[in-house]
Amino acid sequence: MNLPKTYKALELREYSENKNSAQIVEKTIRPLKKGEVLIRMHSASINPSDLMFLRGLYGIKKKLPVVPGFEGSGQVVSSGGGFYGSYLKGKNVACTAPGRGDGVYAEYMITDAFSCLPIGKDLSLEQGACLYVNPITAIAMVDLAEKYGAKAIVQTAAASALGKMVVGIAARKGIQVINVVRKPEQEEALKAVGAKHILNSEVSNFERQLRVLSNELKATVCLDAVAGELTTKVLLAMPYGSRAIIYGALSEKEIPIHAGMMIFQDKKLEGFWLSTWVPQQSPYKIWKLSKELRSLAKKELKTDIAARFPLDKAVEAIDNYAANMTKGKVLIQTSFAEGK
Numbered sequence: 001m002n003l004p005k006t007y008k009a010l011e012l013r014e015y016s017e018n019k020n021s022a023q024i025v026e027k028t029i030r031p032l033k034k035g036e037v038l039i040r041m042h043s044a045s046i047n048p049s050d051l052m053f054l055r056g057l058y059g060i061k062k063k064l065p066v067v068p069g070f071e072g073s074g075q076v077v078s079s080g081g082g083f084y085g086s087y088l089k090g091k092n093v094a095c096t097a098p099g100r101g102d103g104v105y106a107e108y109m110i111t112d113a114f115s116c117l118p119i120g121k122d123l124s125l126e127q128g129a130c131l132y133v134n135p136i137t138a139i140a141m142v143d144l145a146e147k148y149g150a151k152a153i154v155q156t157a158a159a160s161a162l163g164k165m166v167v168g169i170a171a172r173k174g175i176q177v178i179n180v181v182r183k184p185e186q187e188e189a190l191k192a193v194g195a196k197h198i199l200n201s202e203v204s205n206f207e208r209q210l211r212v213l214s215n216e217l218k219a220t221v222c223l224d225a226v227a228g229e230l231t232t233k234v235l236l237a238m239p240y241g242s243r244a245i246i247y248g249a250l251s252e253k254e255i256p257i258h259a260g261m262m263i264f265q266d267k268k269l270e271g272f273w274l275s276t277w278v279p280q281q282s283p284y285k286i287w288k289l290s291k292e293l294r295s296l297a298k299k300e301l302k303t304d305i306a307a308r309f310p311l312d313k314a315v316e317a318i319d320n321y322a323a324n325m326t327k328g329k330v331l332i333q334t335s336f337a338e339g340k
């Protein structure tokens with residue numbers, strides 16, 4: 001394939017709530033360094049972390065201007081050398097953006113070869129675009145809950161893409177899940193993926209329902225993506241010695257801590273972040289994980305795609321996703337996805 005000299009990308013010029021801070025620009029393809037690959041992007045997903053990044057509120061801040069977007073999929077069209085990069089050439093891959101420099105909301109992206117997972121021909125590039133961030137986090141956190149000896153898990157924001165994956169992965173391990181949502185339509189979405197226990201945090205006797213069920217099922221680990229008062233309510237209702245693993249802050253609120261909850265009920269709070277978890281894993285664990293991702297990709301780790309927007313309309317795509325998160329992921333796509 002003949003590579004173009006330039007390509008289109010969404011460029012962020014300022015961390016801000018302002019939509020005009022990101023615009024489509026023309027960029028030049030730079031020479032590759034050893035270990036890097038050039039990917040012709042097909043699809044890129046939008047996650048809560050991308051929304052926070054655009055506003056300058058995420059745990060990663062890159063030097064501006066920069067192309068945003070953390071995960072996507074495409075075809076490796078060139079390699080800067082090195083065994084793995086050369087092996088990937090011509091392959092369809094799920095990929096993540098480098099820790100520094102431009103991300104996935106573009107026609108082309110350069111990243112480290114080890115940030116790519118070949119997906120073969122039987123998994124679509126659309127599913128490949130959602131195969132890293134949520135699936136690995138869901139697998140890692142259910143493993144962690146199992147390590148803590150939980151017979152059951154409570155999870156908040158349970159109708160999220162990640163929450164639905166937790167339902168499937170936990171079921172494979174025989175771990176029950178108490179799913180906490182805030183809207184009736186989210187209850188339906190969870191039933192569709194086989195969830196058994198669903199509680200709505202907005203009903204008046206929610207805390208009582210959760211106390212009874214979490215004690216009955218021995219749910220001693222909570223996977224919490226909401227933070228704020230909900231975390232305290234949920235942890236207070238859970239059995240003695242329970243722990244909340246905070247992995248998201250969708251409410252953007254602080255968690256009010258009651259000292260008595262920690263002292264007299266031995267409750268614990270801790271955080272989880274994929275960006276620190278991955279580098280702590282052994283090469284064997286990462287290899288095992290990549291096999292698990294591929295084998296569960298079509299069922300337990302399947303992501304619902306709600307909408308697709310061309311790269312030119314990336315800002316609209318981001319708005320659309322932020323307003324309709326429960327409906328499914330919104331993909332930003334290039335002409336590659338149109339078969340061109």
Ligand SMILES: NC(=O)c1ccc[n+]([C@@H]2O[C@H](COP(=O)([O-])OP(=O)(O)OC[C@H]3O[C@@H](n4cnc5c(N)ncnc54)[C@H](OP(=O)(O)O)[C@@H]3O)[C@@H](O)[C@H]2O)c1
Nearest residue numbers: 048137157160161162225247248250251272273274325326
């Ligand atoms: N720590 C890590 O390494 C890591 C990795 C991956 C994902 N995450 C986190 O995992 C969470 C889920 O990600 P996702 O991509 O699966 O999300 P998603 O599919 O976009 O879904 C987000 C869900 O959260 C709900 N929600 C939003 N604000 C809420 C609030 N204040 N209270 C209760 N529910 C709320 C939305 O429902 P509504 O319609 O009710 O708004 C929606 O169902 C996010 O917090 C993300 O940052 C963390």
